[in-house]
Each structure stands twice: as C-alpha cells, then as structure tokens.
Amino acid sequence: MEEPNDSSSQRGDSGTYISTHIVEVITALILLCLAALVIYDAVRVGNGWESDGPQAGFYPFYVGLLLGFASLAILVQQFMHRGEDDPVFLAPGQTYHVMAVLLPSCAYVGAIYLLGIYVSSALFLFLFMRWQGKFGLMKTLPISIAVPLIVFLLFDKWFKIALPKGPLEAWLGL
C-alpha cells in the first residue's frame, strides 16, 4: 500500500498511486487461499458419499473447487493482460479520502466494545464532523448529541431493543 498523500488531485498525478492490476492480483490470490481453505475443510469433514447420500463436505468441496478455478482464471487473465492499459485503482488523494472514513470507522467499532454504542457514536460523529467537515461547535455538538439520543429513545425505550452500553450508562443508571 502506498503512503496516503494529502493532494486531492485525480489520475495523471506524478505521485504514487495504487494500480488496479495489483489489487486484482491480490484479490484473486486471497480468493484462491479461501478456496483452498474451503476445500481443506470439506475434505476434513468428508467430501465423499455415504450410503444415503453426500457427506457434509461434498457440496462445499465442489463450491471451493469452482471458487479456485474462477480465481485462477482471473489470475491468468490478469497475467495475460500484463503491461496493457492499467487503470488507476486509487489516486493518492483518493486513498486519503477513503482512509479518512475507513480508519475512523474501524476505531468507532473498537470503541463500541469499550464505551458502548451511544457514547462512541456521539464521539465518532463529533470528531468526524470536526475533522472532515471543519464545522463549528454550533453544528457538530447538537448533531452528535441528538443522533445517539434519538437512537436511544427509539431502540431502548420504544422498541425495547437493548444496544451495547458502556460505563457512562452504568453510571447514569440507565
């Protein structure tokens, strides 16, 4: 993976970019590994026939085999078209934009484990809007408090569906 770069220019940039070709090959390789895993497990549980019909691994075995063939076909095709027109998968600016959503979202999911869904949602909304949108407190604070509050009233109070809670809710006795 290339270093994320702050320039938001599109293709044609002199900076590094991620090539579609490489992503295609990596994806196909991952699929190939998954296929191997599926076949391995199918053989483990038995992929043959019993007196009354196929064993538990019969069906996954052929599914895995097909997945393997398909990913090999994609690999071969990528190999054959090597050196031809290779479109940009992500230009540097785009990598930055995508990572700017992906990484905070992953952090948000992690935070749910520690803080519960309400507090981490409020924090995520607040920080994201401040950082990405550069909005003032007048806009970010009300939204980041209102959204979790509405969710709380809708799920916890109205529909009685419990969402993960954290230390704050315990402290408030909710």
Added chain:
Amino acid sequence: MEELNSLMQGFAVALTGQNLLLMIIGILLGVLIGVLPGLGGANGVAILLPLTFSMSPTSAIIMLSCIYWGALFGGAITSILFNIPGEPWSVATTFDGYPMAQQGRAGEALTAAFTSSFVGALAATIMITFLAPLVAKFALKFGPPEFFAVQLLTFCSFIGMSKGHVAKTIASMTLGFSLAAVGLDTVSGQLRMTFGTTELLRGFDFLIAVIGLFGIGEILLSMEEGLAFKGVRAKIDTRIVWQTWKKLPAYWFTSVRAILIGCWMGITPGGATPASFMSYGVAKRISKHPEKFGKGQIEGVIAPETAAHAAGTSALLPMLTLGIPGSPTAAVLLGGLLIWGLQPGPLLFVEHKDFVWGLIASIYLGNIAGLLIVLTTVPWWAAILRIPFSIIAPVIIVICAIGAYTVHNAMLDVVLMMVFGVIGYIFKKLHYPLAPMVLALVLGDMAEASFRQSMLLSQGNMSIFFSNYLVGSIVTLALVLLLWPAPKAINDWNVRRRLRKAPPDEVITE
C-alpha cells in the same frame, strides 16, 4: 375470478388505518433511503428489519415492502437533480435525466420518471396478481429435485446473463456459497469451517453482509470523490405534471417494451439494475433519433425507470411462490418472512392467504401512495442532499453499525459488517458483481438442502435431475442459460486476439 376475490380481501387487510400509516411511513423512509448515498433498498430494509419483529407479519411486510418502493422512487431524484445515482438501478436514469434538468426541464424529467416507475410497478403487480397463484399451484407439485433445479436455474442465469466478467461472477457467487456453508451442518450435525471458534457456529448472516457490502462499501466509494453535491433546483407544480402526463402516452411503445424487459429480468434474477440498462440500450437502438439520447431525451428517462420498477416489483414473484428471491432486496424481505415464521414457497398461498394477498394489495396501494408522495415532496429530498457529506457519512455509518448489531445482538456482526464493507468496496471497484454473492449467501443452505434431499431420494443417482419432464426441462433450461454467452464469448475472444490492444470493456454490474 378467484384472484380478484382474494385481492379484494387483501385490500380489506391492507386498508386498515394502522397499515395505511405504516405504508406512508415506509414510503417516506424508503425515499429517504433512496436519496441518501450508502443506504439503499437492500441494506435499508435489512437495518429496519429488527424494528418490525414486534409487529404482525402482515403489517411488517407492508411497511418493509413500501420502504422498497420508496427507495425505487427515491433513486430517480438524485439521478435527475444531482447526476448522482442514489441507487445502482438509477444509473441509467442519469444519462438523460440530468441533461434534462440542466436544460431547466427538471420537473418534466422527475414527473416522467415517477410516472414511468409507477406504470412499471403497476404492470408488474398485475402480472403478480394473476401469475403468482398459478406458479404457486404449479410449484405445489415440486419435490426437492424440482426445487434444486429452480435454484440451479437462478444461479445459471446469473452467470449466463452477467454482462461482466464470467469468472468474477462465479467467484462472487461461490464465495457466497462458501460463506453460507460455514457453521453447523443441519443434516449431519458436523461443524464446517468454524475452525474451533464458537462465534462462527451461527455462520454468516446475509443481512450483515448486505449492510456491509451495500452500506459501508458505498460510503467508501462515495468518499473517494470527496463528494460535493452540486444539484439543480427543481420545482414541480400541477401544470408541469399535467403537461408531462399529456406527452407520456406517445411513448407507450417504449413503456411496454420496458415493462416486458423489467418483468423478465425481475422474475429471472437479473434484477432491476441490468433491466434498466438493457431497457435504455434497447430504447436507444430502436429509436429513430439515437443521437439525441444522452442529451435530454424523455424516452431515456422513461425506459430505464419503467424497467427498473417493473423488475424490482416482479422480483417478489419468485420470492413469494418459490422462496427464491429475484433481487438482493427481495432476499432481505425473504429473510424477514423466515424470521416471522413464514416459510416462503407455494404453501404460503395456501396457509397464509391473508398475508400474501395483503402484501399484493399493499403493492398497489403503496405505489399509488408513493407516486403522490414523491410528486409533492421533491423539494424536501433535494434539500436533504444539500447537507454536506461529512455530516451524512458518519450518521449513516452509525446507523449501519446499529442495524448490524440488532440482527443478532452480537458485536462480532458489527466487526463483520466492516469487513464486508471493505470487500464490497474492493469488489465494486474491480467489477465483481455483488448480487450473486448475496443471493448465494441466502440460497446456499436451501440449495444444498434440496440437493441432499434429492440425493437421499435417488440414493445418490444424479439422473434424478432428469427423471421427469418437469425437472428435466428446468435443468436443461438452466444449462442453456449457463452456456448462452459461450458462442459470443468465443467469438469475442478470437476478435480480441486479433486486436491485441483493444480497449478493455466497460463493465456495468450491480
């Protein structure tokens, strides 16, 4: 006319105050979902599914299916006003809808789009009304081999009709099948691919996959452009609506063609997206002025919208009668039926008549309500799209996380949702189709079960799939559909070998 009687009873079910209210809420939520990037019919319904667990199944399906109709309508708004398809099936609508809006004909384009959507849906619903009971009656004779044959047909037609890369369609589908096989094998009681973890016992829920693939994946895609929405302002008043309606009958032939394409693509699991492209393509090819397409031709709006709505609606026919969904959203609705304890399939028409006909009646009512609502509320939706994306994006991610959590009250699902989000993003960028994966995830267990039951019946003899005319002809049809593109592919390959440096095909898939 037995169907008409049943339908009238259905209207009696659907026309209660509570159900009408749910219908309107559903349409409004659906249009909102359709307008917002990252939320679409499939994941929108998936997220809201847990909220309906406490309702009666009939009310729940009425609300959820209305969300679907709303989303189908909503996609057109962003396409025409902002040149941003809110839904994959409204991509083709941007080709002529946005140029029309730029020429100051936004009201006309929107009216044409909404009306065509309505016409497409209405035609498909009429088809469902009369065809579904027949199909269900026919399918009552189905045993496991026949069901497996129909499932085979579903997947073969996916491969055969895929516009994109065949290997990628197969990879996407088999990945779905593999994920579906994870967990406890119900026949033998063995654990498959859990690798010693207890969390994987439940297997992968396709609702989580849908929320991740279509929700998070879409947000990542939209974010790439560092989105700034630049829209055209629209005004719809009764005068514009009347003027447009007066023009529309002239294009009746375009509509009929679009309806036929849409119904066909909806019943066979082509789905709304390919239907809209195909319909646009055919309209352009047949038109006397193909050069005008792409520059604001009203037919270029009518054709894809009619087909998309017809396909989206008729996708419910195989879902209700055979338990085989024709689109990812229909798959989510099918998941809902299973959760409410209703087994989709031919018996549904016998055992739960109220439910089925209430649903069918609600499709009629929902689309009428939808047309009126969208025609009157367009400016609001356009205003929502002017909210900066850096506010909308985190809110949608929060909604997706909550939706994923509530499916099983499991945190692992939220993590899986993010993983599926990344998969969805990469697959979309590399033109792997997502619909086959979702349908394989839904149908994987069913297809395996009917295959193994057939094998039990025949004691392992494959010839059971050709043992009578019915199953034999379905299997043959499946194989024909599978090999349909082969002659053309071989020809293309030869041509490409000669033109080594041919430009790569633009691939458009859902």
